[in-house]
Amino acid sequence: MSTQETSIIYTLTDEAPRLATASFLPIVQAFARSADIRMQSSDISLAARILAQFNDSLPEGQRVPDTLAELGKKTLQPDANIIKLPNISATVAQLKAAIKELQGKGYKIPDFPEKPATDEEKAIRARYDRCTGSAVNPVLRQGNSDRRAPKAVKEYARKHPHKMGEWSAASRTHVSHMKRGDFYNDELSMTVHGAREVRMELITKAGKAIVLKPKVALNDRDVIDSMFFSKKALLEFYEEQIEDARKTGVLFSLHVKATMLKISHPIVFGHCVRVFYKEAFAKHAKVLEELGVNVNNGMVDLYNKIAKLPKSVQDEIRADLHACHANGPELAMVDSDKGITNFHSPNDVIVDASMPAMIRNGGKMYGADGRLKEVKAVMPESTFARIYQEMINFCKWHGAFDPTTMGTVPNVGLMAQGAEEYGSNDKTFEIAEDGTVNITDNASGEVLLSQQVEQGDIWRMCRTTDAAIRDWVKLAVTRARNSNTPVVFWLDPYRPHENQLITKVKMYLHEHDTTGLQVEIMSQVRAMRYTLERVIRGLDTISATGNILRDYLTDLFPIMELGTSAKMLSIVPMLAGGGMYETGAGGSAPKHVEQLVEENHLRWDSLGEFLALAVSLEELGIKNQNQTAVVLAKALDAATGKLLENNKSPSRRTGELDNRGSHFYLALYWAQELAAQKDDAALAAKFAPLASQLAENEARIVAELNAVQGKSVDIGGYYLPDVAKLDAVMRPSATLNEALAALK
Numbered sequence: 020m021s022t023q024e025t026s027i028i029y030t031l032t033d034e035a036p037r038l039a040t041a042s043f044l045p046i047v048q049a050f051a052r053s054a055d056i057r058m059q060s061s062d063i064s065l066a067a068r069i070l071a072q073f074n075d076s077l078p079e080g081q082r083v084p085d086t087l088a089e090l091g092k093k094t095l096q097p098d099a100n101i102i103k104l105p106n107i108s109a110t111v112a113q114l115k116a117a118i119k120e121l122q123g124k125g126y127k128i129p130d131f132p133e134k135p136a137t138d139e140e141k142a143i144r145a146r147y148d149r150c151t152g153s154a155v156n157p158v159l160r161q162g163n164s165d166r167r168a169p170k171a172v173k174e175y176a177r178k179h180p181h182k183m184g185e186w187s188a189a190s191r192t193h194v195s196h197m198k199r200g201d202f203y204n205d206e207l208s209m210t211v212h213g214a215r216e217v218r219m220e221l222i223t224k225a226g227k228a229i230v231l232k233p234k235v236a237l238n239d240r241d242v243i244d245s246m247f248f249s250k251k252a253l254l255e256f257y258e259e260q261i262e263d264a265r266k267t268g269v270l271f272s273l274h275v276k277a278t279m280l281k282i283s284h285p286i287v288f289g290h291c292v293r294v295f296y297k298e299a300f301a302k303h304a305k306v307l308e309e310l311g312v313n314v315n316n317g318m319v320d321l322y323n324k325i326a327k328l329p330k331s332v333q334d335e336i337r338a339d340l341h342a343c344h345a346n347g348p349e350l351a352m353v354d355s356d357k358g359i360t361n362f363h364s365p366n367d368v369i370v371d372a373s374m375p376a377m378i379r380n381g382g383k384m385y386g387a388d389g390r391l392k393e394v395k396a397v398m399p400e401s402t403f404a405r406i407y408q409e410m411i412n413f414c415k416w417h418g419a420f421d422p423t424t425m426g427t428v429p430n431v432g433l434m435a436q437g438a439e440e441y442g443s444n445d446k447t448f449e450i451a452e453d454g455t456v457n458i459t460d461n462a463s464g465e466v467l468l469s470q471q472v473e474q475g476d477i478w479r480m481c482r483t484t485d486a487a488i489r490d491w492v493k494l495a496v497t498r499a500r501n502s503n504t505p506v507v508f509w510l511d512p513y514r515p516h517e518n519q520l521i522t523k524v525k526m527y528l529h530e531h532d533t534t535g536l537q538v539e540i541m542s543q544v545r546a547m548r549y550t551l552e553r554v555i556r557g558l559d560t561i562s563a564t565g566n567i568l569r570d571y572l573t574d575l576f577p578i579m580e581l582g583t584s585a586k587m588l589s590i591v592p593m594l595a596g597g598g599m600y601e602t603g604a605g606g607s608a609p610k611h612v613e614q615l616v617e618e619n620h621l622r623w624d625s626l627g628e629f630l631a632l633a634v635s636l637e638e639l640g641i642k643n644q645n646q647t648a649v650v651l652a653k654a655l656d657a658a659t660g661k662l663l664e665n666n667k668s669p670s671r672r673t674g675e676l677d678n679r680g681s682h683f684y685l686a687l688y689w690a691q692e693l694a695a696q697k698d699d700a701a702l703a704a705k706f707a708p709l710a711s712q713l714a715e716n717e718a719r720i721v722a723e724l725n726a727v728q729g730k731s732v733d734i735g736g737y738y739l740p741d742v743a744k745l746d747a748v749m750r751p752s753a754t755l756n757e758a759l760a761a762l763k
């Protein structure tokens with residue numbers, strides 16, 4: 020056994036994963052102690068991040084450290100070992116709700132300034148803006164991404180397939196995207212020669228230079244892109260698509276990624292809402308303006324703000340909005356029971372999760388009457404929308420995928436150092452007036468890239484570092500070699516950015532021995548078709564993609580193959596040498612919290628946590644010559660396999676085994692595996708009593724865990740639950756708690 024204590028950082032996040040952690044982390048802490056590993060928690064929840072923004076003004080007892088910044092620094096150290104659970108990427112509505120909850124708990128934080136006017140309000144708003152959207156993952160993801168379904172999980176899905184909706188060749192479901200005027204068209208891209216600093220500026224028609232961003236430092240050989248979204252073309256596109264959906268009688272559904280693309284996509288979303296409700300918005304323009312309604316934040320913003328008006332005025336606005344529904348196409352619903360449409364909030368229908376769910380349902384989404392219907396899925400930006408149309412074409416021809424036979428599609432994603440679009444939020448701007456946007460070398464004044472834009476267009480610069488690309492190619496080759504699987508780089512030679520990447524991929528492939536490996540480069544649509552032809556023949560294919568497709572494909576294929584992306588292994592080998600182990604490829608499942616609070620049943624599946632923890636322990640063991648950690652990891656993997664085999668994953672139904680029960684079984688199997696293994700006799704002896712105690716008390720513990728279900732519970736808050744209350748709710752079995760406490 021090693022004598023030096025090492026640590027694994029386990030993140031505390033939000034919603035369902037935060038609840039699950041209250042039950043699971045104490046188990047992990049008890050087991051890890053035996054290998055001298057300290058499980059250190061790090062609170063990066065939305066609530067903690069908000070409070071950290073006001074450290075300088077909060078009274079002494081209310082200050083919290085800026086854990087996200089600290090964790091960000093940690094990712095740059097070679098010994099980083101972080102288990103990262105999904106967190107909320109907050110909308111403005113969620114942020115405001117969190118602020119209200121914190122204020123209600125006595126935290127002296129300011130209100131959210133809707134329309135900041137004074138310098139002080141602007142400064143407060145800037146702090147709050149740091150908490151919205153995908154504020155966590157880009158800070159921590161200091162490496163490329165390796166996501167795949169572990170063998171045991173894939174085998175389980177083959178034996179116990181989830182339900183798939185039927186596809187008909189006559190389905191009218193389709194994807195609509197722009198054919199001109201979006202980021203894909205007219206993009207410019209180049210590889211920079213020599214490290215330099217550039218600025219971005221808008222030169223107006225009158226010749227005035229408005230600096231958009233004064234300084235971005237680039238390294239030698241980085242790839243930079245300049246691209247814009249034409250507001251005019253976007254509005255025309257929406258008009259056509261709304262009318263087409265109305266005429267043809269399919270649901271209208273808008274799919275954006277407003278969390279990650281938190282500057283551009285809320286604007287893209289807001290334009291659609293305004294076009295859809297244009298008559299009502301025109302009629303009530305004055306009052307909506309006075310209220311400061313901003314539907315870039317969704318219709319929820321409008322409904323919240325009109326609630327202050329006299330009832331008669333509210334009724335009139337609502338009636339006019341309803342008239343737009345009556346005269347327009349039917350909208351896809353997020354929650355038909357509660358009348359929540361696709362336009363409610365820009366973060367409700369996120370491309371990566373929503374498109375696969377629709378395809379898994381046979382190409383259907385819910386209408387207002389709660390029935391499944393064919394859809395026009397509107398994804399304005401064509402760059403990646405086309406892959407979904409290709410999959411839909413395939414399903415219409417071939418029928419639904421069969422999880423019992425289909426191959427698997429792991430992903431190696433280019434993600435490090437804010438790669439591509441997902442790193443562009445600080446370089447994205449809504450253009451104030453017509454002119455030219457230039458990316459200009461600060462030292463020489465040379466204009467590197469230049470584009471004509473109009474007022475209201477969305478312009479952005481993306482940057483992808485050479486180091487990230489080089490590491491991505493290495494990771495793709497390593498994964499192909501280790502799993503003996505063909506790898507396809509999804510790169511489109513007709514897109515300037517990807518054309519730059521093709522040159523680099525070809526160059527960096529020469530740094531590796533690729534003898535005997537099948538390595539291909541194909542445009543996205545061809546790559547999708549090629550991969551799907553293999554998938555239906557049971558063949559596996561690694562997709563090596565850019566950052567957005569990493570995100571999209573690691574929900575899309577797992578949702579087809581496994582029913583959910585929560586069961587993925589998601590590893591980020593950091594460029595600095597450390598590792599981050601993300602728990603699954605999905606989000607924080609807000610609906611699960613509702614069920615826990617109302618019925619004290621948590622259906623969250625922690626399989627992603629189990630898988631991540633095993634890799635984290637193994638890595639730590641190898642790096643620190645801590646054999647005990649390696650034994651713990653091996654036993655955990657075996658226990659996870661047994662949990663799947665014995666069907667001890669959480670049920671969706673209240674009264675049956677839930678998240679807490681699955682944690683108990685994991686602890687039981689893990690202890691049994693440790694007691695039975697022969698590699699470390701001292702460890703076996705230590706865990707033998709726990710294994711028998713848990714086995715003997717199985718019925719009692721399960722009864723204690725299930726008995727509490729069926730009644731509502733109080734966890735003392737949504738964004739900042741009360742730790743004592745949460746622990747009490749999530750650890751209701753005294754027998755299990757005592758057994759764990761006895762493990763020294």
Ligand SMILES: NC(=O)C1=CN([C@@H]2O[C@H](COP(=O)(O)OP(=O)(O)OC[C@H]3O[C@@H](n4cnc5c(N)ncnc54)[C@H](OP(=O)(O)O)[C@@H]3O)[C@@H](O)[C@H]2O)C=CC1
Binds near residue numbers: 105107607610
């Ligand atoms: N890595 C990260 O930090 C990520 C964060 N997010 C954020 O998470 C939030 C919620 O996102 P949303 O789009 O609703 O997507 P989610 O992935 O959270 O939820 C979609 C559905 O997937 C199922 N699901 C997801 N994870 C699990 C699990 N572990 N066990 C069982 N079922 C699961 C649930 O289905 P059912 O309810 O039918 O059981 C859930 O309702 C947003 O704020 C989003 O931005 C999103 C992606 C990644």
Ligand SMILES: O=C(O)CCC(=O)C(=O)O
Binds near residue numbers: 108153156278279573
């Ligand atoms: O950070 C986020 O908002 C979501 C990230 C995501 O969807 C993913 O990485 O799969």
Ligand SMILES: [Mg+2]
Binds near residue numbers: 372
């Ligand atoms: Mg995703």
